[in-house]
Amino acid sequence: MSTMENPTNIVWHKSPVEKRDRQHLLQQKGCAIWITGLSGSGKSTVACALSQGLHMRGKLTYILDGDNVRHGLNRDLSFKAEDRAENIRRIAEVAKLFADAGIICIASLISPYRKDRDVCRALFPEGDFIEVFMDVPLHVCENRDPKGLYKLARAGKIKGFTGVDDPYEPPLNCEIVLQQKGSDCVPPGEMAETVISYLEEKGYLQA
Numbered sequence: 001m002s003t004m005e006n007p008t009n010i011v012w013h014k015s016p017v018e019k020r021d022r023q024h025l026l027q028q029k030g031c032a033i034w035i036t037g038l039s040g041s042g043k044s045t046v047a048c049a050l051s052q053g054l055h056m057r058g059k060l061t062y063i064l065d066g067d068n069v070r071h072g073l074n075r076d077l078s079f080k081a082e083d084r085a086e087n088i089r090r091i092a093e094v095a096k097l098f099a100d101a102g103i104i105c106i107a108s109l110i111s112p113y114r115k116d117r118d119v120c121r122a123l124f125p126e127g128d129f130i131e132v133f134m135d136v137p138l139h140v141c142e143n144r145d146p147k148g149l150y151k152l153a154r155a156g157k158i159k160g161f162t163g164v165d166d167p168y169e170p171p172l173n174c175e176i177v178l179q180q181k182g183s184d185c186v187p188p189g190e191m192a193e194t195v196i197s198y199l200e201e202k203g204y205l206q207a
């Protein structure tokens with residue numbers, strides 16, 4: 001019988017080195033920074049700026065980018081709703097392992113459904129799931145279109161593209177909103193600093 005059929009036969013094995021020991025070694029607290037938003041909203045850019053900013057402060061980070069993880073672990077998943085949910089679930093479970101390792105894990109993926117993001121949040125201890133919403137209007141993302149995907153979606157060559165013919169549900173109550181100031185784009189480094197200030201204030205940059 002597989003463990004899937006009978007999960008009750010699995011017993012948690014405790015390690016002598018625990019999360020708090022690893023956090024002490026690293027002088028930081030493990031957590032997940034979950035960056036959600038439309039394609040082209042700047043998720044990957046801000047994830048990189050944040051990773052760089054924290055690295056320069058001597059903090060250990062790791063980025064899980066939806067696009068990248070879909071090249072390996074999640075290469076079997078499509079963009080239909082149930083596959084997106086599974087994509088998000090797996091990335092959240094991996095982020096949970098990284099957070100347990102004491103690492104500041106930056107997950108950057110569209111994660112369009114509120115319900116799926118809430119399922120991820122529930123995997124983490126209170127406060128350790130920090131949801132960051134890239135609040136960038138569709139027309140700005142579509143004008144950027146660095147991969148030409150919006151153009152293909154509008155031409156009907158990609159079906160079920162988020163924001164075009166698939167939904168995006170913005171967070172109602174997330175920890176951080178990163179938005180444009182009027183018609184000007186905020187530099188990614190400035191957005192990263194907003195997240196770093198939050199981490200500092202909440203005590204994540206010390207053990």
Ligand SMILES: Nc1ncnc2c1ncn2[C@@H]1O[C@H](COP(=O)(O)OS(=O)(=O)O)[C@@H](OP(=O)(O)O)[C@H]1O
Nearest residue numbers: 039040066067079084087109110111112160161162
């Ligand atoms: N149908 C459809 N809808 C949305 N996006 C699509 C689609 N097909 C391909 N792409 C490209 O895949 C990237 C999104 O992958 P994610 O893993 O972040 O998506 S999701 O969280 O599972 O919704 C997304 O990358 P980003 O532009 O970095 O967001 C797109 O480049």
Ligand SMILES: Nc1ncnc2c1ncn2[C@@H]1O[C@H](COP(=O)(O)OP(=O)(O)O)[C@@H](O)[C@H]1O
Nearest residue numbers: 039040041042043044045144146185186187188
């Ligand atoms: N803050 C910003 N201001 C202006 N342009 C940006 C900003 N952030 C990202 N971009 C540009 O927008 C495009 C999409 O950014 P990207 O990080 O790939 O978005 P996503 O990961 O959400 O698809 C890229 O061409 C990038 O250079």
